[in-house]
Amino acid sequence: MTVPVDPDRPVDLDQPVDPDRADWPARAVRVSRPSASPRTPRAPRAPRPPALDAVCAAAVEQARAAALAEAGDPSLVGEHLGVEADGERLVLHRFACRSRAYPNWVWTVVVTRASRMRKATVDDVVLMPGEGALTAPQWVPWSQRLRPGDVGVGDLLPTAVDDPRLTLRLGDVEEFVDTDAWHEIGLGRPRLLSVMGRDDAVARWYAGESGPEASIARVAPAACRTCGFHVRLAGALGQVFGVCANEMAPDDGRVTALDHGCGAHSEALVAPSAHPESVVYDDDPGDAESVDLELVGVAAHPPGSVPDDPAQAPAGDAAGPEPYGHS
Numbered sequence: 001m002t003v004p005v006d007p008d009r010p011v012d013l014d015q016p017v018d019p020d021r022a023d024w025p026a027r028a029v030r031v032s033r034p035s036a037s038p039r040t041p042r043a044p045r046a047p048r049p050p051a052l053d054a055v056c057a058a059a060v061e062q063a064r065a066a067a068l069a070e071a072g073d074p075s076l077v078g079e080h081l082g083v084e085a086d087g088e089r090l091v092l093h094r095f096a097c098r099s100r101a102y103p104n105w106v107w108t109v110v111v112t113r114a115s116r117m118r119k120a121t122v123d124d125v126v127l128m129p130g131e132g133a134l135t136a137p138q139w140v141p142w143s144q145r146l147r148p149g150d151v152g153v154g155d156l157l158p159t160a161v162d163d164p165r166l167t168l169r170l171g172d173v174e175e176f177v178d179t180d181a182w183h184e185i186g187l188g189r190p191r192l193l194s195v196m197g198r199d200d201a202v203a204r205w206y207a208g209e210s211g212p213e214a215s216i217a218r219v220a221p222a223a224c225r226t227c228g229f230h231v232r233l234a235g236a237l238g239q240v241f242g243v244c245a246n247e248m249a250p251d252d253g254r255v256t257a258l259d260h261g262c263g264a265h266s267e268a269l270v271a272p273s274a275h276p277e278s279v280v281y282d283d284d285p286g287d288a289e290s291v292d293l294e295l296v297g298v299a300a301h302p303p304g305s306v307p308d309d310p311a312q313a314p315a316g317d318a319a320g321p322e323p324y325g326h327s
Contacts (some may be wrong), residue, residue: 016190049085053114054089056111059082059120062111063093070107070125071099076106089113090123097127104133165197202240205255212259216250220261221268230256 060080067077086092095107110123129135143160193201205211211224224230225276229246232238233255240258244251249264 025150050087050090052083052085053089053113055113055118056089056120059091059111060093060121061272062122063111064095066122066125067095067107071126081106086110089115089224091120102133106130143171165194165200187194198236202237205241205258210251210254210256210260212257212261214260216262217260220263220265222265222267223259223261224256225258226265226267227261229264230258239253 060083064077064080068074071077076099077095078098081094081096084094090110090112093109093111095109097105097107099105105127106129107125109125109127111120112123113120201269207213211217224242224244227246229244229249230242233243241255242258244254244256246252246264246266247310249261249262251260
């Protein structure tokens with residue numbers, strides 16, 4: 001009897017099958033069994049707080065004696081504030097600190113005992129800050145504490161090798177408008193101002209006393225961009241900033257924004273010249289015509305200086321002293 005072959009009907013190979021049957025090759029497909037549903041992992045259990053050891057907790061006087069020995073003065077150790085389990089057979093005894101130099105601090109005595117021992121021992125005594133205690137501020141590295149103006153004469157300020165304000169990467173240089181930056185790499189300065197460093201400087205200068213929001217700039221008659229004493233910076237920074245070259249201005253020698261200003265603006269008040277142009281005197285007017293020369297009569301007198309007092313002048317000087325004071 002021939003069994004019709006149904007290739008679309010899978011066969012479970014885990015069941016015995018006669019390989020001599022005509023439909024064996026076409027039905028040799030394993031039936032996929034549904035896998036068992038994964039188990040939901042259990043949440044980790046929270047660690048249990050350590051149990052308070054009775055022997056260590058009862059050693060209050062032993063802990064007090066250790067605190068007195070550490071303080072060196074019985075008046076510095078106050079009442080017992082409590083006990084706390086810090087670990088297996090490890091207990092903290094706390095006593096009030098009566099020192100006027102350490103208000104709200106507490107003496108902390110660590111008491112422990114070995115396994116299967118019935119005698120507690122003192123492990124450590126330390127003075128710790130309590131609630132409201134006066135403590136030193138959190139330590140901050142010097143590089144973060146440094147502020148502008150802290151570097152004085154003779155001080156050296158190190159710069160980190162990976163300072164983000166400086167760059168050696170060609171990609172950063174390409175973002176500059178300054179064409180001179182291409183000549184700097186390897187020809188003088190080992191590192192250049194990066195795009196980040198430039199943007200930080202622009203934001204800092206523009207928001208500070210060099211920017212348009214400074215008090216002196218608010219009442220200025222005109223902006224620095226129209227001042228003759230304002231020298232523009234080169235490159236990208238020159239689009240926003242320049243340097244003041246007016247020695248009478250409060251910003252002399254400093255970088256200021258183009259829309260900054262002060263009362264020393266070159267066009268704020270134009271006054272008449274205090275030093276009018278002097279007459280040019282040519283002692284050898286070879287090309288002068290006779291009509292251009294004024295003849296000045298000089299009275300005859302002996303060679304030498306002319307006295308300032310007319311009464312002492314010789315008879316020939318009756319007309320008055322020589323106009324230029326000398327013969």
